[in-house]
Amino acid sequence: MSLALKGVPIHFGPFLVTSQVFHLTPLTFALVNLKPILPGHVLVSPRRRVPRVSELTAAETSDLFLTVRRVGRMVERVYGASSLNIAVQDGVDAGQSVAHVHTHIIPRKKADLDYRGGTDAVYEMLDGEEGDLGKFHESHCADLAEERPEQNGDGRRTRFPAVDNEERKPRSLEEMEAEAEMLAKEMEKEPLD
């Protein structure tokens, strides 16, 4: 992260997430998660808060996915993974919970979710994780809670609860900040292109 950009307040949807951000470009930021569904699960978002990919400018779209590519390489290396799930829930009816475009990047290893039923168990877990993000901010950022966007009103999102919601502990802000600092240093090792 360039010094010039350090300390700029970064919002993810209505939430102030500055200290969870480990990479920043003029148009894009990357942040760590409260409850990564696997180690190194991070999010990449445009700095401008729009809900849909179709609302991004061409420059924002290019920068977002060039950043996804670069952050993906980094987390795959740092977490010793061999593949990545890259997913955008683009709109409420696709499962989006925070109305701000965000790309999930989830490092994967061979057979890492066999104990959960197989490779694609990641998607059910993904669904639970997004809800958690809002819960975190309700407890850590009480003053912002009232701005929290509604979940799908009909409760559809609760039909695929992450089966391990009870097992995975929310991480502390300190833990997330330490990971963000580590990842910011690791980003500096990544080639620009």
Added chain:
Amino acid sequence: MSLALKGVPIHFGPFLVTSQVFHLTPLTFALVNLKPILPGHVLVSPRRRVPRVSELTAAETSDLFLTVRRVGRMVERVYGASSLNIAVQDGVDAGQSVAHVHTHIIPRKKADLDYRGGTDAVYEMLDGEEGDLGKFHESHCADLAEERPEQNGDGRRTRFPAVDNEERKPRSLEEMEAEAEMLAKEMEKEPLD
């Protein structure tokens, strides 16, 4: 699709898919599916056959996702949807079956998968669909079947079978070509940016 590019043979992994392609740029193509898991489920791929997003050039990455944005707008309009699932299984250990980068775009409507268990049922269905793609080409392109890349050797992909594998009929080549022609015309209505 520009006339200059029409008739250029397009490969998806080892498979010749020219007649399923409805949009072509110098670096990217978009094609219809054998067994769309929902109406308008299409794939967008780089023309150069590489398995991983990290192997794409910056120009290929930008063009791929600008095309995803544009094709996404089109299928959302044409199929009367309100959201999109956008997903890349980037590498074998993330569930990739054809070793050629491809982005799934799946138009979504409110409550469209409630009868299957909820919004995120799409991911289990996605897993089944990819296997189907290979099966199609084995039966329709017998001469290419020997080139078909291996599924994950340990059979992990079979643990989340699409529950409707038996219900969804593979479409005929004629049906796919008709849809590709229709979508090619619809793409011409989309603004370039």
